[in-house]
Amino acid sequence: MRIDPNSHVPIYLQIADYIREAIAAGVYRPKETLPSLRTLALELVVNPNTVQRAYEELEREHLVRSRKGVGLFVAGEAAESARAKSQAAVREHFVRGIRAGQAARLSPERIRAVFQEAWRDLHAEAEQRT
Amino acid sequence: MRIDPNSHVPIYLQIADYIREAIAAGVYRPKETLPSLRTLALELVVNPNTVQRAYEELEREHLVRSRKGVGLFVAGEAAESARAKSQAAVREHFVRGIRAGQAARLSPERIRAVFQEAWRDLHAEAEQRT
Amino acid sequence: MRIDPNSHVPIYLQIADYIREAIAAGVYRPKETLPSLRTLALELVVNPNTVQRAYEELEREHLVRSRKGVGLFVAGEAAESARAKSQAAVREHFVRGIRAGQAARLSPERIRAVFQEAWRDLHAEAEQRT
Amino acid sequence: MRIDPNSHVPIYLQIADYIREAIAAGVYRPKETLPSLRTLALELVVNPNTVQRAYEELEREHLVRSRKGVGLFVAGEAAESARAKSQAAVREHFVRGIRAGQAARLSPERIRAVFQEAWRDLHAEAEQRT
DNA sequence: GTGGTCTAGACCACT
């Protein structure tokens, strides 16, 4: 994972998004512990406070539960719930893109073509890594 | 246009995006004047300084030219250039959506389905307004 | 003459500089009339008020005298005086350049070389026009 | 450094010029931090916003990088680049001086003499400070 | 009227 410090999305939300996606992807499974604040902070080169806020965000979403002195655990039904939330986030990005295209009066065909192109490029990219 | 004061995107960039799209859409044509700082500020209920930052951004992109004491003008080749920039922005949204979907291990079919659904919903919305 | 609307020097001062140089150069001679406000404003594509301010500046410097209902005249000893002032302005530009070079710790040789180069380029330019 | 509030050059550009020269001179070296917005604002007795505009300008020139909550840093290749930009600025001053001299029909010898004289005076000045 | 610059002071995200 890479943090983008120039993004307008606050870093703590970028981290929360990342963990949420990891839970959705099954990287972290229910009842497993998540990386500690300090571990993750070191890895991402951010302040532990920032990671802390990300975890707070996830607790608010009931994806994560903290047990004092023990650590942070993935909640029971978290995977399901995280998948739903991630999917909503994906949709939100698409909606923004389509709206921006409509506002600029790009033709529907053009907008779909832009999507296809992005799709192909990202697919090609993913293939290469394999 | 509506400003979202809670967005992570700064207001001045929201305004710049909006004007860029309007130029791309042909709402403002080359050599025409754009709304004055004060007029637009009143309309959007923001401070004139904030509108000015938006226009500065567009001037840096060579979409707009300012003439002291006269007003702001759409630059010569602005429409073309604005369209290219708006399309790049659309693509960026789509890329973010696709990446987020891949990170959450949504299946390619799922991701495409999310796009189709968003597309249909926004289209239906647009129809209704007609 | 060309006005540079993007210069930080106000337009009225650019105009005053231009007329002062013209008087120093002998383009306008003592007792001759200067172009009228409207004529010059049309030629430079600026507002007559702006030309007016330039003339006021020159009157303050006693290079120009206005006679109501008649026009503006070059003052008696104007050429001499304008030459002195123009020379002071030239010097001021050079001082700024040298100071900026020293601040950036360019070597004295480097600074002189920059001057020589600018000199040659402007000379070549002047030759070509001949 | 001294700000000239009566100059036609906006304060924020005076500050940007000053910092650029300091980077060119090696006063601030790559990866080092620059004075914070508030510190420099206090020192120069200007508003922090004004200092920020200066730093924005330098960031646009890729001489400076900002990290939220951390500080401002001199960019990697900044010294080289700053030196080139400062030299261009020096040249610009000289060009203006030469052009003004030509416009006033000062003889080439006269113009060069003015440069020599300014050079000697500034050198003498520099010596005295030693 | 128009755009450009500046101050004073606030609040936010991040260290």
Next chain:
DNA sequence: GTGGTCTAGACCACT
């Protein structure tokens, strides 16, 4: 503490 954004309001040059 740090940088980034925003408001309210002033004054300037120019039309």
